[in-house]
Amino acid sequence: VEICPKAWRGHMVNVNNFFFTLGEVYAAWLLWAFLKDLKQTSDEESWRYVTALAVSPALLILPFAVLLLYESPHYLVVCGKHDQ
Numbered sequence: 001v002e003i004c005p006k007a008w009r010g011h012m013v014n015v016n017n018f019f020f021t022l023g024e025v026y027a028a029w030l031l032w033a034f035l036k037d038l039k040q041t042s043d044e045e046s047w048r049y050v051t052a053l054a055v056s057p058a059l060l061i062l063p064f065a066v067l068l069l070y071e072s073p074h075y076l077v078v079c080g081k082h083d084q
Helices: 006-034 046-068 073-078
Strands: none
Touching: 006 046
C-alpha cells in the first residue's frame, strides 16, 4: 500500500482485507474438510494435509512476489539507498 499512488491506497487496503478474509474462509474450509471432529485422535495424518494445503497458495505466489514486487521505501532507506 505504501508504494501505491494516493488515489489507489483505499482501494488497495480493501483488496488486502478481501484476500485476508478469503484466506480465513479457505482455512475454515480446510479444517472442516479434513478434520471433521477436532477431538479425533485416530487419524494423525489429517493435520499434515491441512498444513500442506494451507501453505500451498503462498508457495505458488512466492516466486512472483520475489521477482515482481518492489523494495519498500523503508527498506531502501535502511540500506542507505536514498537515491532510489
